[in-house]
Amino acid sequence: MQFKQFEKYTYIQPQHHLYLEELKHFVSKSKYLPRYHIYPKCGLMNDPNGLAYFNNQYHVFYQWFPFEPNHGMKHWGHCVSDDLVNWKEEDVALIPDQEYEKNGCYSGNAIEKDEILHLFYTANYKLENGKIPKQALAYMDKDGHITKEMTNPVIDGAPAKMTGEIRDPFVFEKNGEYYMLLGGKTQEEEGALLVYKSHNLIDWQYVGELDLSINTGYMIECPGYIEVDGKDVLMLSVMGLEKEELKYQNQFTSLYLIGTLDLEHLKFHIETMDEIDNGFDFYAPQVFYGKDKAPMMLSWFGCGEQRLISDKDMWKHGLTMPHILKISDHRLCNYISDDINKAFNNHHQFEDTKTLTESNTYHIQFDLSKQGNEWVRFGDENDYWEFSIDFDKNVMTLDRSHLHHLFDQDNGLIRQCEALNKEEYKVDIYVDNSFVEIFVNEGSRSFMMRCFNLHEMKHEIRFKYKAVGTIDYFNK
Known part of the structure; x- marks a missing residue:
């Protein structure tokens, strides 16, 4: 196959469809492909996004640059499953074709309201001297039709003392209010976790920075919140933690915090903290509630910049299997569900x-x-x-x-x-x-x-x- 060269910030347009179908056919011959993990049919896949059990199906969206196995203009890919094992590829969910997202549709999560799946994401908007952080919203109905909010971005700009590095909205409902967590970096180059509040998922008010009382490195990404066995659990992907003999050995680190989330006083009271995974290729986990409100997690099967032997086959990375979460002996455990083991x-x-x-x-x-x-x-x-x-x-x-x-x-x-x-x-x-x-x-x-x-x-x-x-x- 003759591969084409694409500018880094190219988004999918109708003239690309035939080439991408040829590229997918080429990738399908790779001897390194998995059978029960989600992987890109072509190009590069990274963070899982918008995870949801919606309309009696599991939905997994993901960061995707379709044209080559390198980081580039990020779209949202989309696949669905009835059983967590057999995944069907859907049409691309989000294409960065609007001015406010001119450098990509970055990570975010999903929440259901009024039988509509609300997809929150960071609209990547770069300038010559930095970024203007923008958070955007899209909607998916039960027929799978996706539209973007007309008033996007729903959050535009950064609070005082923050840099333009603010991203990866995670929206959840608690105590009758909607809250959004955003990862960020302060002007002092420290990681921060920002909290916004809304009553309607469109109009957002900045509440402040959540006090974690831990080393947050120089940047927090991909935050998440979920309740597991009666406890509050925060998930953080942290850049810049110094390696220790038996900790933080990857380029970037994903942590869990078990405790109590106090949104009134913007404090997380930690009972237990540890790395989520201790292997090589794990980052940017996202949590959600599956069927019967089971607490679940998927993660990017990669970490940072990596060159893989499979790059020559024009695909890169994948996602972990869906993991079930539970707390045992004060630890957050993640394991494979019976549905997959069957x-x-x-x-x-x-x-x-x-x-x-x-x-x-x-x-x-x-x-x-x-x-x-x-x-x-x-x-x-x-x-x-x-x-x-x-x-x-x-x-x-x-x-x-x-x-x-x-x-x-x-x-x-x-x-x-x-x-x-x-x-x-x-x-x-x-x-x-x-x-x-x-x-x-x-x-x-x-x-x-x-x-x-x-x-x-x-x-x-x-x-x-x-x-x-x-x-x-x-x-x-």
Whole structure:
């Protein structure tokens, strides 16, 4: 296929449709594509946006630059599902074709009101010497028709002492009022979380900055709020946290805060705080309520600027599976729902030091313990990754330094975090070709990772000692 060159701030127009269909066909031949993760049919995908269970379907919108696997003019892509497993691509949801969004439709969330899904987003508007922050609104009815608010932007400009770096609206209802959280950067180059209030989702009043009493780096992005098991939970994506031995090892960090949100006094009272994920490729999580008001989360399966071997196939990144949220032992746990697990069958048990899978899309479950196996390796001796637990030091390690195809080396090839002071751990690993999700003790710890040794159909899995476990294969 002959690839075309596009200016960075090009948005989709009718003359591009044929080329994009050809590009999607080219991408469909890539040997690194997943089967049960959401991925871009062409171009680059990053933050999940506008997550909702609306009109008896799950809706996932996402940041999308369709023309090439690089960051460019961001549109909102859109896909839907009845079961969280089979996703159908819809027409592009938001195209940045208005003056106030001339540099892209950036991230935001969704809220339902009067049987209309309200889509909030940042209208990216750049000047030669900076940005003017603008927040915009669009509507989707039950037939899937999307229109933009005529009075956009619904918020124009920045409060005093703030820079133009304000973005990613997250709107929710609490105590009979609508509130919007916005990530931002102060003129002192510190991360800030701004609060706005509205009675009708159109007219917004600035309330102030939420007191978090934590290190907020130099920028907060992609804030989120959700209630889980009777507790308030804030989600923050933070830029500029200094790396520690067992914390904040990615280029950018996503945190959860469990506690109480006091909107009257603009204070979040923290009971527990930690990283949401401890793997390599996780950022910009967004939370929402799924079917039966289940608290859920999806995240970008990437972090920062990365060059991947799949770039040559003209697609980049993807999203995690939808995760269910719960609080256990004062921690926010994220794990895979039964609806998704039902898509895995052909149940096989193994009891050996080594096993060979039948495909490259599967769910494997086993234990690691102080009295038994402390590590597991996926791949052959010359091309593998390893997950291990040091029970004496109480440290979990994910190591992809032994892979043949290395990437993102500048940000390190090993991730470590504090373990949970247990003598035995239940480990669930979901492999979807080049996408790997690891959950320990039902998501008390989780690790998201991309790797590119696992595109062959059969995978060798090795343990230090004889292991007992199960493998279920994806079969949709």
